[in-house]
Amino acid sequence: MTHFVLLVVFSFFVSLVFGVLLRDQPRQQIRTGAVMFGGFIATALVLGWLLYFFPL
Amino acid sequence: MTTKSTAAERARGAVEPGTLVLLCLAAWLIPGAGHFWMGRRQKAVVFLLALPAMFAIGLLLHGRVFPFEFSEPLVGLAAIANVLAGAPWLLTRLLEAGSGMVTAVTYEYGNCFLIVSGLLNFLVILDAYDIALGRK
Numbered sequence: 001m002t003h004f005v006l007l008v009v010f011s012f013f014v015s016l017v018f019g020v021l022l023r024d025q026p027r028q029q030i031r032t033g034a035v036m037f038g039g040f041i042a043t044a045l046v047l048g049w050l051l052y053f054f055p056l
Numbered sequence: 057m058t059t060k061s062t063a064a065e066r067a068r069g070a071v072e073p074g075t076l077v078l079l080c081l082a083a084w085l086i087p088g089a090g091h092f093w094m095g096r097r098q099k100a101v102v103f104l105l106a107l108p109a110m111f112a113i114g115l116l117l118h119g120r121v122f123p124f125e126f127s128e129p130l131v132g133l134a135a136i137a138n139v140l141a142g143a144p145w146l147l148t149r150l151l152e153a154g155s156g157m158v159t160a161v162t163y164e165y166g167n168c169f170l171i172v173s174g175l176l177n178f179l180v181i182l183d184a185y186d187i188a189l190g191r192k
Contacts, residue, residue: 006117006165010172013110017176020102021183 011040071188079188083181084142090184103180110173111144119166120156121148134167140174140181 019033071079083090088103115121126132138145148154154170157163186192 003165006162009113010165010169013106013113014172014176016102016106017180020099021179026098 007044008041011037011044015040071190076185076188080181080185083184084140084177085146086143087141087177087180090181091187094184094187096187103177107141107173107177107180108144110169110176111141111148114166114169114171114173115148115154117162117166117169118157118160119154119163119168119170120158121145121154121170134171137171137174140178141170142177145174 015033015037018036019029019031023029023032079090079093082093086104087107088100090100091097091103092100121138122131122135124132124135156166160166183192
């Protein structure tokens with residue numbers, strides 16, 4: 001499995017649990033989970049590209 | 057002067073301290089059991105499937121179930137997080153699995169899955185506790 005796939009799987013589970021935990025209505029749960037999932041992926045990609053410019 | 061009691065106050069009065077302890081123990085042992093007990097079945101099913109799945113993925117990725125070694129604080133804290141996963145942690149300890157493989161590429165990912173699974177279950181326990189007290 002690639003790092004990205006693992007990131008997606010991890011984000012999926014955490015978003016799923018938080019979405020269900022924080023909201024009561026299924027529609028809201030899906031929305032919260034989706035926003036959180038998108039946030040995880042977008043943040044990881046942005047931070048990944050930012051780190052790309054730092055020489056190690 | 058009379059005051060109207062809210063639904064939350066009524067629920068708070070209905071839950072005995074002993075029942076609360078049992079609820080928290082059940083919620084710890086079986087992820088989602090606390091919510092099931094409180095009648096939130098949809099949430100319970102999601103927690104029951106998602107949290108043990110995260111724990112299992114962590115083991116498949118060669119993550120380690122940490123021992124209680126508080127000479128190394130991070131290891132000790134990780135062990136506490138692992139314990140919070142409940143039955144999956146118990147099973148892993150009983151089967152003497154979860155020794156981890158440090159040389160595996162996915163070792164740290166596995167640890168992350170195992171630790172976060174336990175921490176999420178802790179949040180789920182707290183949520184069940186709040187529901188039982190009528191706060192939610």
